Amino acid sequence: MQKELKIHDKVFELYLSDKEIASQISRLSQKVKNDYDSDNLVFLIVLNGAFMFASDFLKNYESACSISFVKISSYQGMASSGKVKFESEISVDLTQKDVIILEDIVDTGLSIAALSEKLIEYHPKSINVCSLLFKPNSFQGNHKPKYIGFSIPDKFVVGYGMDYLQKGRNLKDLYQLKE
Secondary structure, three states: OOOEEEEOOEEEEEEEEEEEEHOOOOOOHHHHHHHHHOOOOHHHHHHOOOOOHHHHHHOOOOOOOEEEEEEEEEEEEEEHHHHHHHHOOOOOOOOOOOOEEEEEEOOOOHHHHHHHHHHOOOOOOOEEEEEEEOOOOOOOOOOOOOOOEEOHHHHOOOOEEEEEOOEEOOOOEEEEEEO
């Protein structure tokens, strides 16, 4: 594990280790299992950022479930564009299913709000959000995650699926922008 690293023109410092992340993911998956232990559950994974979180979460979730993916984007560089772009469609029947959106990070909440509105068209029984990271000081939405791994300050992070200009997703630890 590196204490600091440079990606493009920015320096990032270690924020959360893979061990800390793994511990929280285990706790989150157990909480969801306790709340929803049924085969009526669909995990909807938001690509690209949530792929590592979702993979580890689902390895810890030891119950029957369905899994699907949706690709949306709202970031340009280090900032949210304020516009959510749907790059793929929902490919699974959500009618009367409990849907848990697995998200890497919720900051402004605009992406989750747009996705939740879109999901209503599919007539799910319920929609909730499980996010590895949550930035409460940036949040402007009305769909706060029900399950949160870490509440973090309003600083840009990279690693563990999250990128800076398409680099850093592969890092097993989480790094934040060094000031």
